[in-house]
Amino acid sequence: MAATEREEGTERKPITKAEILPPIINLKPLNFFFDVNRAMSIWPITFGLACCAIEMMSVSMARFDIARFGAEVFRPSARQADLMMVTGTVSKKMAPALVRLYEQMPAPKYVMACGNCAISGGPFKFENQYGIVEGVDNLVPVDVYVPGCPPRPEAILEGVFAIQEKILGIRFWPRPEEIPSPLAEPKKPKAAPDKAESAKA
Template sequence: MDEALKHELGRQGVIATTMQELYNWGRKSSLWPLNFGLACCAIEMIATTMARYDLARFGAEVFRPSPRQADLMIVAGTITKKMAPQIVRLYNQMPEPKYVISMGACAISGGPFKQGYNVLKGIDRYIPIDIYIPGCPPRPEALLEGFMELQKKIEVQPLTGDNRPRHLNAAEPSEFPIPKFGEHDLEPSKNPDVWHPPLVNISLAGNDDSGIA
């Protein structure tokens, strides 16, 4: 429909939309986060729900105590290898469509504790991430920005075709393997379905070893 006509109808009290727009509007406006926090980033997440920032303005009215009532996991804090299996288990228990925000440097890459033997170097090794929010810790404004970016992502998702979201593709898994403690580390060390490490090619030209392709 022509946007000018759509705008004019809206002024007359007539809302013209499509099933896709209505479906995505309902999903993006009623995200229910899981009541779940790990470390200091969780304090910033809690502050985002308080009166000053009021995350409820964006539809995240109530943090749900059960993963079966939530569709958004905010991984906020340091992920130890002891906690990683529990995060994947909680994710598997969430109904589709579900989303994940990786909040803070620790959840993204291990942060300042990356060299620790007990710290996982990013939860995206095991579950798919929709939004990354860098910082140590990121402020509530950053979480609000990440939340709005997730809403924008949901708003434009097609319901059909090759670009449809994962939860509408029967070939895509809804649950992922839960890592277990092996002899030396978590097994598997990563989920190959979601973790694709970046490839860096270093070309050496003569005596100059600074070339990175």
């Protein structure tokens, strides 16, 4: 099969904007209040596809601990989850299950494409490749792309912050470039650690 030919049903469809009705009660402070709460409790669905899922597990455990930002409640049921971390290679066999899980999640829902495979197919993008979906954005709308092969747990945390920033327009936590690096000042190696890093203490 030639690489340019796609199988039936996997053509890249034109992205259409969903029709969103204006809310009945549209008060700015109230919306902001709910948005803050949404941003502060992003519950991911227990869903891993490949090796990036190991990093997802790592980010929920000691050292990195996504629980600090209230996002450690991995819900097994899609009905109770907010965030779908697509961690790993999406094979064409897995694609229907992924789309079904996405459709089962109730409305304020976010998708994070973790790792190069989920972003673009990564190392599996070559001629005569037949089994891999090249980018999960062919299947579901993606909010945040986290590059890496696999991404570091810090990068996944940064992806969660990006989703929070997308919900709110505000970033609560300091940006990595704002934090003085301990390597820049060799005399004071312990000076000004990351707020998130120091939280472990």
